[in-house]
Amino acid sequence: MKGSVIKYERDNIDTDVILPGPYLKIHDYAELAKHAMEGLDKDFHKRVKPGDFIVAGKNFGCGSSREHAPIALSYSGVKAVLALSFARIFYRNAVDGAFLLPIEIDESAYHDISDIDSLEIDISKNEIKNLTKNKVYKMKPFPELIGKIIQAGGLFNYKP
Numbered sequence: 512m513k514g515s516v517i518k519y520e521r522d523n524i525d526t527d528v529i530l531p532g533p534y535l536k537i538h539d540y541a542e543l544a545k546h547a548m549e550g551l552d553k554d555f556h557k558r559v560k561p562g563d564f565i566v567a568g569k570n571f572g573c574g575s576s577r578e579h580a581p582i583a584l585s586y587s588g589v590k591a592v593l594a595l596s597f598a599r600i601f602y603r604n605a606v607d608g609a610f611l612l613p614i615e616i617d618e619s620a621y622h623d624i625s626d627i628d629s630l631e632i633d634i635s636k637n638e639i640k641n642l643t644k645n646k647v648y649k650m651k652p653f654p655e656l657i658g659k660i661i662q663a664g665g666l667f668n669y670k671p
Contacts, residue, residue, distance in 0.1 A: 512590055513642070514562035517555070518626040524551065524567050525574030526601065530583040543579060544586035561588040564632075566624050568594065571613075572601020578608060585610035591632060593639070593650070595621055606657055609665030614639075620648035634661075 528550030530543065537543050548555035565571075565584070571594035572580060581604050584592070591612035592605070602613045614632065616624075620639065624630070628643040632650070639648045653661060663669040 512562065513629065513631045514564050514590055515560065516564050516566050516624055516626055516628045516630060517558060518566040518624065519551065520568065522568035522595075523570045523573055525598075526572060526577050526580040527574050529572065529580040530577065534583075535577065535579055540582055540586040543583040544588075547583035547587040547589075556587060559588050562590050563588055564630055565589055565592045566594070566616075566621065567592065568621065569596045570594075571597050572605075573598040576600040576604070578604040581605040581608060581610040593620075593624070593630075606660055607666035609661070609668075612661065615651035616648060617651075620650075623648070 529548060530546060531550045534543060534546045545556050547559070571592055580601060589611055591614050593614045593616045595618065596615060597613045605611050605613045612634070616639070623644070623646065624641060625643070628641055631640040631642055634653070637650050637652045639650055641648065660666055660669045
């Protein structure tokens with residue numbers, strides 16, 4: 512998959528800024544998407560394009576265990592979040608619902624990837640190509656079970 516980067520150089524981006532609480536009563540996913548990242552970036556919905564990637568620091572998706580956060584990001588066009596680490600509940604909500612890929616990267620990749628870089632991600636090789644800078648980074652491989660759930664298209668489709 513290929514896309515452009517929207518980078519937030521900070522840790523602990525919580526679900527309250529990914530999708531602020533007042534929007535939790537919205538059940539239309541397309542409407543939720545209009546408010547993705549609103550607590551941190553009021554212009555996110557203007558910048559994001561289908562297939563884009565978010566790059567962030569440690570503990571992405573911490574806070575409340577709302578599945579609305581990965582849903583809003585997914586329906587806004589985000590295909591993956593690349594972060595140094597994830598809050599486990601966000602990670603599993605993203606994978607189990609097949610909303611987006613939570614990809615863990617190392618410090619050197621995090622610091623080298625810039626806002627608006629173009630990336631190509633190959634999860635079969637655990638590789639991220641920075642097409643803008645002509646560099647290649649390794650991503651942390653998905654654990655075996657998570658890989659199977661991703662391959663199945665979410666937890667509801669997974670049959671052990």
